[in-house]
Amino acid sequence: MPLCTFPKYLDTAGYRRSDLWNANFQQSHSELKELTGPQISRQVVALLQAWLYYGLLESVVEKKIEVSYLMRPDIDGNGYLYSRNLHFALQMKVFELRANPGRKPLASIEIQQNLGLAHDWVSRFVAWSHPSFRPKLDEKYPGFMEQLEAVVPAVIRLAEAIEQMRLYALPEEPTLGTLTWRTPYPVASRRRSRLKSLGWCAFQIKLLEDTVNQSTVDWLVACDMKQDPLGHETCTAKACARNDIDESTYQQAHICQDGRCQKILPDVQKVMAILKENHIPVIHLEVSNGQPRLEISASSKTEPGDYIAISHVWADGLGGATESGLNECQVRRLSDMCSAVNQTSSTVRFWVDCLCIPRTDRDVYIQALIAIRDVYLNATSVLVLDKTIVECTTSSSTEDLYAHIYLSAWMQRMWTYEEAVLARKVIFVLKDGFHPYKVDTKPWMRRTVSVVWQSLGTQLYRLRADRDHLNIGHIYQAFRYRLTNAPQEEFLSVSGMLGLDTETLLQYKGEERTKRFWLMLRWIPFNVPFLDCPKLSEPGFRWAPRTMMYPTQTAMDTAIDGQKSECTSDGLLGIYLTVTFDTVLKGSAAEHGSIFYTFIGGDDGSLDPQVDYRSSLRLYCVESWPNPPLGLEFNVIMFASETKSVLDQGAWVAGVALLDTNSISQHQIGQQPNTSDVRKYRYVGRLLVERLRNHELSSSSKTIMFEGTSKALVDAKGIWGIQKVCIA
Numbered sequence: 053m054p055l056c057t058f059p060k061y062l063d064t065a066g067y068r069r070s071d072l073w074n075a076n077f078q079q080s081h082s083e084l085k086e087l088t089g090p091q092i093s094r095q096v097v098a099l100l101q102a103w104l105y106y107g108l109l110e111s112v113v114e115k116k117i118e119v120s121y122l123m124r125p126d127i128d129g130n131g132y133l134y135s136r137n138l139h140f141a142l143q144m145k146v147f148e149l150r151a152n153p154g155r156k157p158l159a160s161i162e163i164q165q166n167l168g169l170a171h172d173w174v175s176r177f178v179a180w181s182h183p184s185f186r187p188k189l190d191e192k193y194p195g196f197m198e199q200l201e202a203v204v205p206a207v208i209r210l211a212e213a214i215e216q217m218r219l220y221a222l223p224e225e226p227t228l229g230t231l232t233w234r235t236p237y238p239v240a241s242r243r244r245s246r247l248k249s250l251g252w253c254a255f256q257i258k259l260l261e262d263t264v265n266q267s268t269v270d271w272l273v274a275c276d277m278k279q280d281p282l283g284h285e286t287c288t289a290k291a292c293a294r295n296d297i298d299e300s301t302y303q304q305a306h307i308c309q310d311g312r313c314q315k316i317l318p319d320v321q322k323v324m325a326i327l328k329e330n331h332i333p334v335i336h337l338e339v340s341n342g343q344p345r346l347e348i349s350a351s352s353k354t355e356p357g358d359y360i361a362i363s364h365v366w367a368d369g370l371g372g373a374t375e376s377g378l379n380e381c382q383v384r385r386l387s388d389m390c391s392a393v394n395q396t397s398s399t400v401r402f403w404v405d406c407l408c409i410p411r412t413d414r415d416v417y418i419q420a421l422i423a424i425r426d427v428y429l430n431a432t433s434v435l436v437l438d439k440t441i442v443e444c445t446t447s448s449s450t451e452d453l454y455a456h457i458y459l460s461a462w463m464q465r466m467w468t469y470e471e472a473v474l475a476r477k478v479i480f481v482l483k484d485g486f487h488p489y490k491v492d493t494k495p496w497m498r499r500t501v502s503v504v505w506q507s508l509g510t511q512l513y514r515l516r517a518d519r520d521h522l523n524i525g526h527i528y529q530a531f532r533y534r535l536t537n538a539p540q541e542e543f544l545s546v547s548g549m550l551g552l553d554t555e556t557l558l559q560y561k562g563e564e565r566t567k568r569f570w571l572m573l574r575w576i577p578f579n580v581p582f583l584d585c586p587k588l589s590e591p592g593f594r595w596a597p598r599t600m601m602y603p604t605q606t607a608m609d610t611a612i613d614g615q616k617s618e619c620t621s622d623g624l625l626g627i628y629l630t631v632t633f634d635t636v637l638k639g640s641a642a643e644h645g646s647i648f649y650t651f652i653g654g655d656d657g658s659l660d661p662q663v664d665y666r667s668s669l670r671l672y673c674v675e676s677w678p679n680p681p682l683g684l685e686f687n688v689i690m691f692a693s694e695t696k697s698v699l700d701q702g703a704w705v706a707g708v709a710l711l712d713t714n715s716i717s718q719h720q721i722g723q724q725p726n727t728s729d730v731r732k733y734r735y736v737g738r739l740l741v742e743r744l745r746n747h748e749l750s751s752s753s754k755t756i757m758f759e760g761t762s763k764a765l766v767d768a769k770g771i772w773g774i775q776k777v778c779i780a
Contacts, residue, residue, distance in 0.1 A: 053102070058111035058166040061103045072096070073176065073745070074755040077193060093196035097203060104170055104207045105133065111166050112214055113145050133206045135213075135501075142217040142500040149221050160225035163218050167211055171231045172702055174211075177204055181236035201236045208233045208266045209503075217500045232605070233266050243273060251279035253287035253294070255603065256459065259533045262605045263511060264458075267503040277455060280440075283367070290603055295367040295461050297537050304406075305369020308381035317377035318346040318407050326350045327419045332427055333408045334359040334401040337387040344380055349401065353426040356476075359401040360390045361431035363471040365461045366537075368439050372406035383407075393435060393479060393486060402435075403427055418558055421541070424467070425474060425548040429519075434475035438462035446485045449496040453480075453487065454508035466536035466601060470545050472515040473522065473530075491516055522549060525577050525610030531600040542599060543569040563588055563598065570596050575616040577609035578626055579692040581779055582706045584676075584738060592623045592780045594735040595708075606706065615694045623732065623780035628690040629698070630775050631669070632656075632712075633768040639673035639709065639739075640683040646673040648767040655772040665698055665772050671707070672740040686711050686736045687768075696774050699743040709736040710779065732778040 056064045062072065071080035077096045078084050084092050110117050121141075124134035149156055177200055180189055189197055211233065218225075235243070240261070247257050256279065260269050283294035306313060318335060326333040331350035334357070338345045351357035364370045372378060390400045408427075409420040428434060440460035444453045457480065462468050472478050480487040491513050495505030514530045527546055536542065543566055547554045552572050560568050567588060570576065581595040585602040588594060596619070609615070617626030637648055648671040655665045677684060686709035691699070699705060710733035 053107075055110060055114075055116050058103075058107055059169060061107045062099075065099060065103075067099065075180065075189060075193075076755065077196075089193045090195050093193045093199060096193075097196060097199040100173075100200065101203045101207075104173065105203075105210055108166060108170055108207075108214070109138075109141060109210060112163055112217075113141055115144075117141065135206075135209070138210070138213060139498045139501050142213065143498075145217065146221040146500060156222050156225060160218060160222045161228070163214065164228045167215060167231060168229070170207065170211055171233065174204060174207060174233060175704070178234045178236050181238060183237070197236070201239050204236055205239060205266065205270065208235065209270065212265050212267045212503045213501045216503045216506050219506065220499045220502075235266060243269065246273050250276060251281040251284070253279070253281075253284035253292055254289040255287050255292035255533075258289045258603050259459075262603065263533065265503060265507040268455075268507045271451075271504045272455065275452075277459075279459070291535060292464060295365055295465060295535065295537075297366045297371065299371075302366070302371055303369075304372055304379050304382065306379055306381055307385060308379075313380040315377035316344055316346055316380050316383050318348050318374060320374050320410060322348045323374050323408060324410055324413060324416045327410070327416050327423065330419075330423075332357065332359075332403065332423060332430070334403050335407055336399055336401045337383055344383065346383070346407070351401075351403075351430065353423060353430065355430065357401075357430045357432070358397070359403055359431055360393060361428050361434045361471065361475070362386060362402060362404040362437060363428075363434050363462070363468055364404075364437045365465050365468065367461055368437070370404070370406055370437070373409060373411040374407055375410060375412055376406075378404070378406050389435060389437075389481060393433065403431065421544060422548070422554050422558075424470070424545075425554075428471045428474040429476075431475065433477040433479050434471055436462060436468075436472070436478060436480045438481075441480050442483055444487075445483045446487070448482075450493055451496055451504045451508065453482075454505065454512060458508050458511050464534055466531065466534045466542060466545055469515070469527070469530045469534060470549050473517050473526075473549065474519060478515060489515070521612055523577075523610060523612065524550065524573060525608040525614075528583075528597075528600045528608040529610065533603050534601050536601065539599065539601075540565070542601060546600070547572070563590065566598055567593050567596070570619045571621065574619050576619050576624065578615040578617050578628075578694065579609050580617070581624065581690075581708050581735065582606065582692045582738065583608060584674075584706075587735070592621060595624050595779045609694075620778075623778040625730065625776070625778050627696075627774065627776050629693045629696045630688055630690045630710075630773050630777070631770045632773060633687045633689075633770040635768045636685050636687045636711075637671075637768055638683040638685050639671075639677055639737075640680050641673060641675055641677040642680045646677070647671065649765065650768045650770055651766045652770050652772055658774040659696070659698070659772055663698075667698070667701075668744045669699075670742040670744060672742070674738055674740055677737055684709070684736050688712055688733055689739060689741065690775075690777070691741070698772055699741070701743055701745045704740060704742045707739040707741040708779075709739050710734065710777075711736050730776050730778050732780060735779050 053061070053065060062069050066081055068080050071077070077092050084095065087095070106117055106119070121137055122133055122135065123131045125131055149159060180186060181197060181201065186197055215231070244257050260272070284292070286293045323333045326348070329350070330353060332353055333348055334351050336347040336349065338347050351359055370378070370382060386402060386404060387400065390402045394400050410416050438460045441456050441462065444456050457463060478489045480489060495502035497505060514526060517526045524546070527549060540561065544554055544557060547557055547569060550573070557565055557568060557572070567590060570593065580597065583597055584604040584606040585600065586598040588596045588598050617624050631652055633650065639648070640646060650669045650671060652665065652667045652669060659665060671689070688710040689707045690710060691705060691707055712731065712733050
């Protein structure tokens with residue numbers, strides 16, 4: 053193949069793109085018409101590998117790459133892709149861009165467009181691998197999917213490395229969109245099995261698959277990074293049981309040799325008195341004649357203090373309350389660590405919840421909860437103690453340390469996020485020292501291919517969000533994979549971080565407290581209704597998250613100046629891109645009733661009149677919809693498009709189904725609405741929406757993923773529009 057642009061590769065090779073897209077391989081090239089199914093499979097997979105690996109890389113470096121440069125033989129003489137030289141190819145591009153700065157804007161756009169095209173095809177392959185579609189391919193082209201699934205992971209890792217090179221070489225150029233890569237279903241299943249054999253629970257595996265890139269998951273597997281299986285026996289994909297605590301049977305851990313040292317208690321009445329006076333109680337360990345004693349003093353809530361705050365998880369054995377104290381060996385350990393961190397002071401003071409939060413007096417306990425925000429804001433530093441993180445040493449690679457932090461129990465607890473994000477300085481305790489966390493810690497891998505560092509670092513950067521610009525979107529992103537034994541305290545923690553009236557929220561319980569929180573926040577990121585999480589049940593608030601601690605890939609907008617909707621007692625007021633149908637559809641999670649084909653005939657006059665908006669949308673009711681005979685009715689869908697742009701062909705996006713019981717009688721299809729009106733809809737649920745490609749729609753015969761125009765029925769017709777809505 054001669055050097056050509058990435059989009060033109062298939063044409064240059066003599067293949068018809070539309071036939072390949074629809075898996076009509078035999079018709080995609082004249083040389084394939086007389087071949088058998090297995091022969092066609094091998095040839096098409098070879099083409100796709102050449103295009104999506106070598107062709108993609110060549111389009112970036114703009115030079116031909118010899119096959120042998122990125123290929124090695126195995127012990128049987130079979131060739132396999134070998135990426136050791138990839139850095140040098142990408143570094144060559146970095147040097148070229150530095151020498152020609154005028155080319156940077158166009159180069160950034162071209163790289164992202166090529167990656168986007170590769171992403172479209174990989175997403176198509178993932179869809180083909182689903183049990184609903186794969187049997188059709190296996191029957192017609194035996195061996196195709198098996199061979200393709202062996203190639204796709206390498207393509208994804210290459211694409212992620214190219215994007216990392218772009219971020220490194222062109223940091224000033226805008227990112228046009230974030231690509232989330234997925235592996236074929238069987239590949240993901242085999243990798244999950246491998247992770248389970250290393251001690252990972254279902255929740256930890258979902259955390260990885262949903263939040264870090266594919267290269268990072270593959271790296272963890274290749275490194276044989278193990279997890280302690282203890283405590284994971286009852287974990288599910290939605291919750292990790294490792295940190296569940298039963299306070300009635302909880303036992304603090306000892307680190308002394310015989311495990312029999314006594315507990316040390318502070319003066320409980322003095323701790324309570326300090327809290328009642330609206331101050332922070334802090335601890336100093338005094339040892340006189342070998343006898344330890346805890347000295348209590350007060351620190352101001354309104355100005356920086358001279359104490360260190362301890363951040364930990366109860367599952368590691370440091371839980372408790374002021375009234376029960378803490379094992380002497382643990383107190384000495386905390387005091388010694390704080391002294392090692394703060395070597396300039398002879399009197400080291402620290403704060404830890406098990407000694408500074410009394411439980412017997414409810415009013416004092418509430419006062420202590422409200423004060424937690426000030427505890428971590430005013431501490432000189434926050435010292436993080438976790439048994440997974442402490443496995444690392446000061447000589448561990450950045451990637452290894454980041455992996456241990458991200459996969460620790462400490463990163464999975466609700467309160468620890470607040471403790472870190474409010475801190476002036478976060479310091480992690482290691483086996484042989486300390487690691488003061490900084491966002492500019494350099495990777496150990498070469499920068500052009502440091503995809504693991506970039507992916508893990510992105511997650512950890514949330515710990516140091518700018519406190520002056522911290523918003524609900526940042527907190528949601530961090531809370532999705534966190535858990536707590538006290539769910540009633542979730543929105544108390546969130547309100548504290550946002551500087552809201554936590555004391556007022558304490559007057560309410562259950563869903564009422566959550567509802568009051570959203571009303572108190574008032575201005576909500578526009579895409580909140582599209583989040584995949586449990587919702588409130590009260591009318592007017594069916595769109596509102598009941599909890600933000602729910603494992604999901606969906607993300608809340610974090611832009612400070614991003615579009616907002618207004619939370620009112622009647623519902624969420626906002627302006628959205630919508631499709632209004634001419635009939636009521638009833639969806640369910642069953643195969644029949646979960647997919648709808650709709651034809652959108654145009655717009656209601658609220659969009660650009662120069663554009664032809666005719667399109668076909670395929671709607672998928674996701675797993676959260678009820679099973680038959682139950683179902684949910686809807687006749688409107690809306691989209692999370694801040695620019696109110698209609699979907700591109702082939703795009704898959706999240707939508708929300710709404711029900712307007714008066715829409716058909718009062719707003720006929722094709723009738724232009726009064727844009728000043730606010731239309732009130734009932735929130736129904738989330739949908740997955742796909743805009744079919746024109747060449748797929750033009751096929752009268754059946755393809756892998758489409759019944760063909762001769763059989764496919766239109767379930768509803770609709771129109772695009774931009775509406776001001778009230779979602780109840």
